[in-house]
Amino acid sequence: MDHVEFILDQWRRERPDLDVTAMGVVGRVGRLSLAYLKPMEKTFARFGLNAAKFDVLATLRRAGAPHCLSAGALMKATMVASGTMTNRIDRLEVDGLVSRTTNPEDSRSFLIALTPEGRALIDQVVEAHVATQADLIEGLSAEEVAQLSALLAKALNALESS
Amino acid sequence: MDHVEFILDQWRRERPDLDVTAMGVVGRVGRLSLAYLKPMEKTFARFGLNAAKFDVLATLRRAGAPHCLSAGALMKATMVASGTMTNRIDRLEVDGLVSRTTNPEDSRSFLIALTPEGRALIDQVVEAHVATQADLIEGLSAEEVAQLSALLAKALNALESS
């Protein structure tokens, strides 16, 4: 019995009038998400990064050459507030991992690009990251992984269309 | 195609040498967890609470009468750092929702209990919370919910035993 089941049992005992089915899903998603964070943060730390920095570098890298996006595009892609993105870019700029230049097409906008150092680093980090993630799902069969992915995708789609 | 699939496709294009299967699961868990947070926070806010406060009140309530646990037990049950728990208790004490008394069995320890006001409030909040969670999984059939719960539980158990 996992800990979430223990919690659900407590609620069933204390408030038998409540249907805690959804709490099982929501609780386990939250708990699993939390459980995944620590090992990933540990991997980032090996390269002098954290999740916040990795998020930006990875977004630029997967965007493909010239690995360059506006601050606003980065903010939307990573789903954080604008102040958060400014903070992230500031720190990566100080680290020499990204450059910030004015956008010739819009004077309000900045273009954020990977520096050669940033590019080299993220290419290393993402390999370690992917290996860490593979470890995290090791206890599931390939079929279970596919099922879980599909169900999670369905849950996400249902949320995003409501 | 959900956004995570878009990200996976980007990585497949940019780094075809990497197996991004796990990233699908981990990415969707994270994203779903994030997507669940906002609606729940909104519900808590209707009662003047946030997730941090709700967490403590709910833990005390589901523990059953006398709705009383040590700070350390609360910290372990909610998986936060000790400073975090102190901060949460401080604020709830100010709000008059919990009381803090010394533990007669151990002078280092404090007992945190729901006040009558806290008890009344959490009983209301948990009803709204459960309803909000039900809304969040509405796009899934009962069978899908059961499957998802089982797979998430398996993923959690695998992590916790490694």
Next chain:
DNA sequence: CCTATATATCTTGACGTCGAAGTAATGCGA
């Protein structure tokens, strides 16, 4: 009994995040 180690919880400084506000530039409609 005494001493060393472990434990309970608070304090503290640092950090990342949020939403609101501010400033400058762009887009749209009259």
Next chain:
DNA sequence: TCGCATTACTTCGACGTCAAGATATATAGG
């Protein structure tokens, strides 16, 4: 063309969280 609304990003204050450190108490072993 001009004025207003919208947009892009930075700044700022508040907040919750973390890990490390501090202090007092409990436990274990000699």
